[in-house]
Amino acid sequence: MKFNIALLAGDGIGPEVINEAVKVSDAIAKKFNHEITWTPALTGACAIDAVGVPYPDETHEICMKADAVLFGAIGHPKYDNDPSAPIRPEQGLLLMRKKLGLFANVRPTFTFPSLIDNSPLKRERIEGTDLVFLRELTGGIYFGEKGRKDDGETAFDTCTYTRAEVQRLAKKGFELAMTRTKKLCCVDKANVMETSRLWRETVQAMEKDYPEVTVSYEFVDAVAMRLVQWPNSYDVLITENLFGDILTDEASVISGSMGLMPSASVGEHTSLYEPIHGSYPQATGLNIANPLATVLSAAMMFEDAFGLKEEAEAIRAVVNKSLEQGIVTEDLASKDSKAYKTSEVGDWLVANL
């Protein structure tokens, strides 16, 4: 098969981790007889520096034409201290999500046996954790009307959802649940928010189409608790944009493998794969960043965007092997063992595929 992948390396360690994911993807393509064309494009702080906007039209064109997008990370400290500055890398992210129609952010949280002891949680609390959040990504308070009134003394943000938006996300949730343990949790704040009541009634109405799926409805505050207490009691969770932002980040630290967590944002036009970690500016250019989350994001891309499960499994298998054999960057290296460089980990993965 032939694929055209848009390559958005972004800022900070983005280019370094992307580089290793490209190496591994090319090696997999070679092994399984596929042909990948990579089309690099600018986004984030580097795009602001180059052309004055964080998500240039040219980048958008490239993404629209691509079979998938592989994304590194964006953000630069020079934009950190003033969230009201008119141009910021994150705006590029939001614009990209909206323009590409990336409505479903897929965020798995799972454990690696060899890394369980890195978790802040006790082993018995996280063993067996394997959950997936589906976060709605193009609606809610992120994109509703917002502004000031009364000479700037009053600020407002509007959270809006349509039934169709909820259905589109929930459908993905039911379908995903059907491929797993058939448990779906709808996370809302229906005791307070009207949008949450719309979410709940919409999901309730869809239950009859998926009789095998057991659906539970939980308030966001209760989920924030249970995620820390019994993360392994969850399977698929669906939720709106802002709750998803908070809860997926909370979930990402419980496994002890945050540096390894991949994600996908699935859209109308294309889909995008990225590590959940940030641009880690302090490590930029040092060849020390952990490339595994990006490599595993590439695996998700092979499986979900291209339907190539065997290729994805081959990537995951070699990643597991590298972890077991301690071929890891400094964030995962134990006190007395060697820390490998970013590129050395990539080289090892390619050699051992």
Next chain:
Amino acid sequence: MKFNIALLAGDGIGPEVINEAVKVSDAIAKKFNHEITWTPALTGACAIDAVGVPYPDETHEICMKADAVLFGAIGHPKYDNDPSAPIRPEQGLLLMRKKLGLFANVRPTFTFPSLIDNSPLKRERIEGTDLVFLRELTGGIYFGEKGRKDDGETAFDTCTYTRAEVQRLAKKGFELAMTRTKKLCCVDKANVMETSRLWRETVQAMEKDYPEVTVSYEFVDAVAMRLVQWPNSYDVLITENLFGDILTDEASVISGSMGLMPSASVGEHTSLYEPIHGSYPQATGLNIANPLATVLSAAMMFEDAFGLKEEAEAIRAVVNKSLEQGIVTEDLASKDSKAYKTSEVGDWLVANL
């Protein structure tokens, strides 16, 4: 001194835990020569059953006249499955907060040495944790305009804040920080929300009035992570209503002592003290619920509402003693030790004050 305390026992285990807090408070009053008049009033499901509304006017009058309100818990399973039902116990809670002007919810999270091993987190992660959330409680998306459009196909909720609302809450935060380690964290989503930008600029402008306080600004998703990773890195945190709802609940499970956590809601007219746990319907009437969170809420009341620090310390000391000696309800009893009844714990506290 003489105090008039409104007693809102509420539903479920509310009356049982309130009963023990009253016993302990009366014993303290006797010991220190104070006189307490308790005025019971209905709220929650029991108020709906009795008079058709969850926060009757009569209850409001009683609270307005009181020096403080001691609150148990509300909620009943018969109202659980339909968050859009027209009359629900939680609406009483929201109405009460609004009508009493309880704008600042004070939620400490701290550890008890003897309970640290109950935490889902590893000991080294939570040792030394002693933080306080100040959650804004009468504004934001809870009380903004909400409704449906397009024949019910579109729902919306509005989050609104005025500068004055932010200042009022932030002032409490700065003042509290001054009595502690002088570290204040403002939690917002200023990279996305206009209300958050108002929060941030308002708090930034207040910094100059508290030159000794070190203020940090963190996004809500980052705090959701760091609370699980390094809870002991926080001291005082201020935030808006919905973020506070989620984060205070998340914080409550990290210490391993959730059943013991007290809280206060401070207002314009009076202030209210309550355990953070719910009405625990399954345990109703069994005399097994843990009364310590309510007893510790009474301690907060003595200290903060009445300025009686010694009385508060005496209550805390006897609670600590009961924990050390294992005079605890079944939720805290170890496998081979006796579980005491709710009322037995209260009796023991009174006898050992």
